[in-house]
Amino acid sequence: MxxxxxxxxxNNTAAAVAGAVAAGPGVPGAAAEGDAAxxxxxxxxxxxxxxGQELPQKAPDRLAVLETIGRLEREGRFDVDxxxxxxxxxLTPDMVDYLQVKPGSRAKAKAAYFVxxxxxxxxxKEKKLVIKEVHGMENLNRIKSGAVITCNHxxxxxxxxxxxxxxxxxxxxxxxxxxxxxxxxxxxxxxxxGFLFRNCNTLPLSQxxxxxxxxxxxxxxxxxRGDFILIYAEQSLWWNYRKPKPLKNGAFKFAAKNNVxxxxxxxxxxxxxxxxxxxxxxxxxxxxxxxxIYPMEGLSERAQVDAMRERNYELNRETYEKFYGIPLTxxxxx
Numbered sequence: 001m002x003x004x005x006x007x008x009x010x011n012n013t014a015a016a017v018a019g020a021v022a023a024g025p026g027v028p029g030a031a032a033e034g035d036a037a038x039x040x041x042x043x044x045x046x047x048x049x050x051x052g053q054e055l056p057q058k059a060p061d062r063l064a065v066l067e068t069i070g071r072l073e074r075e076g077r078f079d080v081d082x083x084x085x086x087x088x089x090x091l092t093p094d095m096v097d098y099l100q101v102k103p104g105s106r107a108k109a110k111a112a113y114f115v116x117x118x119x120x121x122x123x124x125k126e127k128k129l130v131i132k133e134v135h136g137m138e139n140l141n142r143i144k145s146g147a148v149i150t151c152n153h154x155x156x157x158x159x160x161x162x163x164x165x166x167x168x169x170x171x172x173x174x175x176x177x178x179x180x181x182x183x184x185x186x187x188x189x190x191x192x193x194g195f196l197f198r199n200c201n202t203l204p205l206s207q208x209x210x211x212x213x214x215x216x217x218x219x220x221x222x223x224x225r226g227d228f229i230l231i232y233a234e235q236s237l238w239w240n241y242r243k244p245k246p247l248k249n250g251a252f253k254f255a256a257k258n259n260v261x262x263x264x265x266x267x268x269x270x271x272x273x274x275x276x277x278x279x280x281x282x283x284x285x286x287x288x289x290x291x292x293i294y295p296m297e298g299l300s301e302r303a304q305v306d307a308m309r310e311r312n313y314e315l316n317r318e319t320y321e322k323f324y325g326i327p328l329t330x331x332x333x334x
Contacts, residue, residue, distance in 0.1 A: 058279035069238045076332040078245040079235040088184035091206040098218035112199035129157055136289035141170040146223035148255045151265035153232040154241045178203050178222055179230045223258040244316035247309050256304040261292035264312045266319040290315045
């Protein structure tokens with residue numbers, strides 16, 4: 001099934017603000033631009049950035065990130081971020097209202113979504129966020145309960161894509177999409193993006209045990225009442241890395257405990273005909289929403305988690321190999 005997204009729909013992009021909140025390091029200077037990690041350093045300059053315009057040089061910081069990604073892949077350290085995270089300030093229970101019980105929390109969320117609508121519309125209009133095709137929207141639409149959404153994590157703006165499609169789905173206006181984020185993004189991220197991190201249906205992790213108790217209770221409540229949670233099961237953000245990475249257990253534990261499905265998203269990338277300000281080709285996204293993965297009856301919770309995680313990774317691998325036409329291999333040594 002091939003579907004076009006409504007990139008310029010103000011109603012659908014209103015809630016896409018929350019896409020920024022799950023982003024990892026490097027958000028302020030980020031856009032949905034750049035080539036794949038394995039290819040970006042070598043080519044892509046032939047794409048046109050406009051008639052008679054000199055092509056920008058590839059940004060040194062992006063080249064350094066690509067080198068780091070290559071090293072981490074060789075070392076097999078797939079769960080380590082390739083860019084520096086903001087320093088973490090401990091999140092205490094009084095600093096967060098996970099379920100937006102307080103009127104002030106709901107007011108801030110409403111304001112944040114309103115402000116971000118124009119921001120997201122601008123990204124789409126200027127083609128800094130390009131959603132070329134969507135496959136499998138029916139797999140998202142058919143969910144009748146709460147659910148966990150997983151997605152490969154390769155750009156601070158891939159969250160915008162997931163949120164945008166959620167708002168294009170039949171769940172719009174009926175259910176909410178929450179996002180799990182790291183502690184430092186909530187407590188110590190400055191400026192506009194920090195405002196989004198703190199106020200757009202986010203579920204920050206914490207090193208504080210009392211706060212994590214509230215986090216876990218909130219996750220159960222959200223899923224049991226029929227809402228969705230986006231969790232990056234890969235854990236790390238590798239800029240424009242096209243391969244699927246190994247998955248952690250957390251997302252699948254939440255799904256198994258609450259007897260809800262996992263909806264696996266996998267986003268592929270292609271170079272467009274435009275060069276971004278960082279000197280790399282702007283990427284066009286094709287989004288695959290694969291069939292939901294349900295906890296298997298008759299298994300222990302641990303066995304359910306293992307089965308769901310392995311199936312999610314297999315679907316990611318199959319999608320990668322079919323789209324790019326090459327087998328999935330890693331450069332991991334030893």
